[in-house]
Amino acid sequence: MNSNNDIACPMDCFDTCQATLIDGKVKASKEHKVTNGKLCVNFAHLLKEEKLEQAFFEDKEISLIQSLNILTEKLKNTKASSVLYYKGNGNLGVMQNSPKVFFGQYGATFTKGTLCEGAGDKGIEKGRGFNTNPPLQNLLDSDIIVVWGRNLSITSPHMYELIKDKTFITIDPSKTPIAKKSQIHLQINPKTDHDLALLMTRFAYMNDMEDKYNSNYWNQGAEDFLDLAKSKPLMSYEKTTGVNLQDVQKAIDLMKDKKVAILMGLGAQKYYEGVQITRTIDSFAAYIGLHNKKAGGVWYLANSTYAYDNQFKVKVKKEVDIVEVNFASYELVFIQGANPVISAPNTQRLINDLKNTFVVYFGTTYNDTCKWANLIIPSSNFLAKKDIRLSYGHDLKAISNIVKSSHQNTISEYNLSQYLLKEFDFNCLKNEDDIILYYKNTKVEIEEIKTFEFIDELDIEELYYKKTTNNYYFLTSKQKNTLNSSFKVDNYLYINPVNSFKDNDNVLVKSPHGSAEFKIKCDENIKENCIVVYAGAKNANYLSPPSSDEFANSAIFQDTLVTLDLL
Numbered sequence: 364m365n366s367n368n369d370i371a372c373p374m375d376c377f378d379t380c381q382a383t384l385i386d387g388k389v390k391a392s393k394e395h396k397v398t399n400g401k402l403c404v405n406f407a408h409l410l411k412e413e414k415l416e417q418a419f420f421e422d423k424e425i426s427l428i429q430s431l432n433i434l435t436e437k438l439k440n441t442k443a444s445s446v447l448y449y450k451g452n453g454n455l456g457v458m459q460n461s462p463k464v465f466f467g468q469y470g471a472t473f474t475k476g477t478l479c480e481g482a483g484d485k486g487i488e489k490g491r492g493f494n495t496n497p498p499l500q501n502l503l504d505s506d507i508i509v510v511w512g513r514n515l516s517i518t519s520p521h522m523y524e525l526i527k528d529k530t531f532i533t534i535d536p537s538k539t540p541i542a543k544k545s546q547i548h549l550q551i552n553p554k555t556d557h558d559l560a561l562l563m564t565r566f567a568y569m570n571d572m573e574d575k576y577n578s579n580y581w582n583q584g585a586e587d588f589l590d591l592a593k594s595k596p597l598m599s600y601e602k603t604t605g606v607n608l609q610d611v612q613k614a615i616d617l618m619k620d621k622k623v624a625i626l627m628g629l630g631a632q633k634y635y636e637g638v639q640i641t642r643t644i645d646s647f648a649a650y651i652g653l654h655n656k657k658a659g660g661v662w663y664l665a666n667s668t669y670a671y672d673n674q675f676k677v678k679v680k681k682e683v684d685i686v687e688v689n690f691a692s693y694e695l696v697f698i699q700g701a702n703p704v705i706s707a708p709n710t711q712r713l714i715n716d717l718k719n720t721f722v723v724y725f726g727t728t729y730n731d732t733c734k735w736a737n738l739i740i741p742s743s744n745f746l747a748k749k750d751i752r753l754s755y756g757h758d759l760k761a762i763s764n765i766v767k768s769s770h771q772n773t774i775s776e777y778n779l780s781q782y783l784l785k786e787f788d789f790n791c792l793k794n795e796d797d798i799i800l801y802y803k804n805t806k807v808e809i810e811e812i813k814t815f816e817f818i819d820e821l822d823i824e825e826l827y828y829k830k831t832t833n834n835y836y837f838l839t840s841k842q843k844n845t846l847n848s849s850f851k852v853d854n855y856l857y858i859n860p861v862n863s864f865k866d867n868d869n870v871l872v873k874s875p876h877g878s879a880e881f882k883i884k885c886d887e888n889i890k891e892n893c894i895v896v897y898a899g900a901k902n903a904n905y906l907s908p909p910s911s912d913e914f915a916n917s918a919i920f921q922d923t924l925v926t927l928d929l930l
């Protein structure tokens with residue numbers, strides 16, 4: 364049932380939930396299969412959060428129209444290529460793309476790549492040609508779920524609810540809630556998933572699990588892939604991955620002759636060679652024939668717009684790597700729906716850069732990045748703008764209508780774009796309803812994989828070569844009560860109590876890229892040789908590498924080791 368009061372959760376999350384406003388109250392949709400009548404704690408936080416409803420120029424309150432005039436003037440007086448358009452993931456509705464149409468025609472520099480799933484996306488694309496998820500029904504019809512580098516019950520709580528009674532195998536350095544619920548937990552060393560995938564391929568071969576006779580893509584290098592898997596002694600894998608061979612055999616026994624789904628997350632790909640690592644996992648899946656089946660398959664963060672004609676098409680003149688971009692080399696930086704001071708690598712350099720350019724911030728909250736902004740333009744709340752959400756987790760869409768009037772000091776992404784397009788005499792956007800209807804009405808057929816290119820060589824600088832007894836792997840991942848840098852941010856550093864630190868100890872943490880102070884919290888769910896700092900933590904990205912991966916302009920937050928000194 365569609366209602367004019369339907370709203371979509373705008374947040375960056377696999378589940379893409381649907382809700383409705385009934386008698387002034389937000390109720391979760393029962394018809395949307397994934398939402399299934401429930402919303403999560405972060406949605407409650409979103410409804411309650413303090414909203415930005417005041418424009419500022421050089422820290423002084425101004426009216427919305429004054430802020431738009433200042434922006435227009437500034438843009439008219441700046442060389443277009445010296446303007447950087449930087450969009451984050453604060454709201455994943457398709458209408459968030461509207462400003463691209465203005466900045467494209469204007470001739471601004473855009474960013475390319477992501478702080479998120481890019482390396483894994485490219486790894487999948489290199490094997491299959493495109494990155495889409497199988498139909499949701501395939502997941503529901505599977506028997507065994509392999510959760511690979513994904514904090515499933517926390518980062519896709521609704522998808523998890525639908526499958527919670529199945530048998531799980533989890534591959535994760537941490538004892539996550541899903542790892543604890545799993546029949547088998549392979550507590551892998553970070554950045555060794557390529558080795559584990561090769562080891563599992565060896566076992567699959569020994570257990571006659573290869574898909575030679577059923578698959579239409581077998582010829583594209585499967586034998587070479589098997590040779591690669593055979594190229595290292597079996598025992599060596601035990602040492603590198605930290606996983607024992609008996610447990611791998613148990614996992615393979617569970618998977619044999621079953622309908623298997625692999626749910627991949629970001630974990631395995633936050634490294635310089637994340638493309639190769641993900642492609643090795645997907646090659647293992649292809650080897651045992653998970654693709655193109657009626658049940659099971661491999662899920663990741665799919666490219667949700669893959670099957671659509673882009674309604675915001677623009678010719679971009681110049682693009683720069685989102686991870687390595689130097690804000691200070693632009694005269695004006697327009698930041699939309701992002702909090703790079705917290706979310707992008709190398710916080711220290713970023714803050715210094717932001718001090719040396721004119722920063723325009725366009726968003727819904729006064730976040731950490733606003734402190735460095737010269738001009739702040741408030742964006743309308745999601746309840747006050749029309750939109751549609753496509754999902755990177757599954758194949759359902761969610762619609763958002765206007766259910767609340769927009770605050771007078773705020774403007775939607777669509778309206779800001781139309782305003783600027785008119786001011787500059789550029790071609791305006793299509794009607795908002797038409798754009799949304801296009802995405803709503805376009806039926807997506809999930810494509811078969813026609814050819815699969817198995818990976819046949821690996822060139823990876825192993826992090827374990829640099830590991831000593833004095834340093835730790837640096838893990839940074841998501842948490843229940845925060846959505847990236849929003850809501851109940853947790854600034855602690857988590858470490859296993861076997862290490863000689865106590866709760867509330869203050870430590871100086873150093874990586875080759877920077878240093879920062881943290882307070883300790885002991886947690887036995889963390890692997891002994893790792894530390895964990897959660898996404899959104901104020902100091903996390905003082906430590907992460909300031910460069911992108913080898914192929915995808917994707918962030919590599921975890922490709923570093925850190926040392927801890929008690930203060």
Ligand SMILES: Nc1nc2c(c(=O)[nH]1)N[C@H]1C(S)=C(S)[C@@H](COP(=O)(O)OP(=O)(O)OC[C@H]3O[C@@H](n4cnc5c(=O)[nH]c(N)nc54)[C@H](O)[C@@H]3O)O[C@H]1N2
Pocket residue numbers: 375376377405452479480511512513514515517518519534535536537539551552553554555556627628629630631632664838839840841842843844845846847898921
């Ligand atoms: N509650 C909540 N939900 C969210 C978000 C949020 O902030 N909060 N963020 C959303 C966003 S932006 C995204 S991209 C998704 C991400 O969703 P996930 O992919 O689930 O995100 P992460 O928390 O990064 O989970 C990665 C998992 O990989 C593990 N890991 C780390 N390193 C390795 C490794 O080398 N190998 C293996 N095998 N595992 C490893 C971590 O311990 C962690 O459990 O979640 C979305 N959903």
Ligand SMILES: Nc1nc2c(c(=O)[nH]1)N[C@H]1C(S)=C(S)[C@@H](COP(=O)(O)OP(=O)(O)OC[C@H]3O[C@@H](n4cnc5c(=O)[nH]c(N)nc54)[C@H](O)[C@@H]3O)O[C@H]1N2
Pocket residue numbers: 373375450451452453454478479480629699700701702703705706707725726727728729730742743744745839840841846847848849897898899903904907920
């Ligand atoms: N250390 C570490 N860093 C990480 C990660 C990690 O796991 N660890 N995860 C990475 C990942 S996966 C991601 S996706 C990125 C996310 O990084 P960002 O894309 O920077 O996302 P957030 O930090 O959540 O900031 C989003 C901002 O968007 C604004 N916003 C919300 N809704 C709207 C809207 O409707 N319109 C506009 N204009 N603005 C809005 C809010 O003010 C909010 O502050 O962070 C990455 N950074």
Ligand code: SF4
Pocket residue numbers: 372373374375376377378379380402403404405406519520521
């Ligand atoms: S689970 Fe994700 S999509 Fe659903 S309400 Fe929570 S944040 Fe939104």
Ligand SMILES: [Mo]
Pocket residue numbers: 375452478479480
């Ligand atoms: Mo993300």
